[in-house]
Amino acid sequence: MQSSSAPLNDPDSTNKHAVNTPEWFESVLKSASSLSELRPLQLKYGLEMNQGKDVFMASPTGSGKTLFMLSGAIAAQARGEPGIAFFVVPTKALAIQQANTARKYGLRAMALTHDTVRQPGVNLFAELGRGDDIRVAVMSPQMLSNGEGIASCLKQTAFKTQVRWMLIDEVHLFADETSIFNGPYKALAPMRDILPHETQWTAVSGSITPAQALEVGKALGFHPGHYINAWYNLDRPNIYYIPRILSHPTSSSTFLDLAFLIPFDATSIQDIPTAIVFADAIRTGQAIMGFLDLLLEIRLPQYAHRKKVVRL
Missing domain, CATH: 3.40.50.300 (P-loop containing nucleotide triphosphate hydrolases)
Known part of the structure; x- marks a missing residue:
């Protein structure tokens, strides 16, 4: 302090x-x-x-x-x-x-x-x-x-x-x-x-x-x-912004456009890429976390108890 x-x-x-x-x-x-x-x-x-x-x-x-x-x-x-x-x-x-x-x-x-x-x-x-x-x-x-x-x-x-x-x-x-x-x-x-x-x-x-x-x-x-x-020039040559149009609604607790974050063919948590997801509100972040946790439980049930895989 x-x-x-x-x-x-x-x-x-x-x-x-x-x-x-x-x-x-x-x-x-x-x-x-x-x-x-x-x-x-x-x-x-x-x-x-x-x-x-x-x-x-x-x-x-x-x-x-x-x-x-x-x-x-x-x-x-x-x-x-x-x-x-x-x-x-x-x-x-x-x-x-x-x-x-x-x-x-x-x-x-x-x-x-x-x-x-x-x-x-x-x-x-x-x-x-x-x-x-x-x-x-x-x-x-x-x-x-x-x-x-x-x-x-x-x-x-x-x-x-x-x-x-x-x-x-x-x-x-x-x-x-x-x-x-x-x-x-x-x-x-x-x-x-x-x-x-x-x-x-x-x-x-x-x-x-x-x-x-x-x-x-x-x-x-x-x-x-x-x-x-x-x-100063704010351009960073090693950073690229690639817009991607969402294909599915985000008004519920399902975020299908983010499903790729827990790969369908993953066999271990090492197969899950490190990613940061930004949300405009805490409640949205919590909903996204819940969705990804559910995918983890379905696709990698042996790691479902690993709560630190998806963090808010």
């Missing part, structure tokens, strides 16, 4: 470069991340963040966006400065994952989820507001926009003035009308007026179109000429 690390309050103790120079910044990020080399986007746009500029980035999955997003906070901690970063992700699992990553970078990070904020004897909101170090609050847009804890904190001037970074991951969900996350992400728009004018905003996505980027950026207050537009 939370961990504190020794802050890099004395940059000269490990970094002999002048503070805030590109060389100093690169050394700080390498030390925090234990990387021998930084990726070009991490250094180039991390320097922009370190100067307090807003950045809207489109970059492929796996290109190092997380370290880039946290680079401003890492540099501030190296200078011995205090502050709070709001880090928005769509799910609880991602909140926990990104909080763990931030801790590995030496930041005091906490995942604010409906589970962690209800722990007896723990007040994460009060903890977030205390300290002379950098604190990272990783949470869903629902927790930030609708959560009474954060709303109450932002009514306190002493807390609100500490919020230096607004970091939004998976920002394409703001434009995806088919996603269950669309509404919560759209509720982030008023935060530009709620947070201090000095708060630095960063939004990233690995799957957003240029048209969506303009639409989302405008809605979130990224005005042309007042932010850095970091756009």
Whole structure:
């Protein structure tokens, strides 16, 4: 949930470069991340963040966006400065994952989820507001926009003035009308007026179109000429999208178009290919799991008790 690390309050103790120079910044990020080399986007746009500029980035999955997003906070901690970063992700699992990553970078990070904020004897909101170090609050847009804890904190001037970074991951969900996350992400728009004018905003996505980027950026207050537009080609040559028209209805508990996932001629579970099926609702995922479990019982009865073959 939370961990504190020794802050890099004395940059000269490990970094002999002048503070805030590109060389100093690169050394700080390498030390925090234990990387021998930084990726070009991490250094180039991390320097922009370190100067307090807003950045809207489109970059492929796996290109190092997380370290880039946290680079401003890492540099501030190296200078011995205090502050709070709001880090928005769509799910609880991602909140926990990104909080763990931030801790590995030496930041005091906490995942604010409906589970962690209800722990007896723990007040994460009060903890977030205390300290002379950098604190990272990783949470869903629902927790930030609708959560009474954060709303109450932002009514306190002493807390609100500490919020230096607004970091939004998976920002394409703001434009995806088919996603269950669309509404919560759209509720982030008023935060530009709620947070201090000095708060630095960063939004990233690995799957957003240029048209969506303009639409989302405008809605979130990224005005042309007042932010850095970091756009990278999102094409991945090793990934192909092959549309397939469904031949059978999906309105019941039978999903015949997915029957191939449990091969008819399979003789062992090793014959079942590894696959990920995305559904638009938990109940649909449960229905698909039930259908595949039934096929497993029919085609490979000797393995029917192996509940881990099909997982939700």
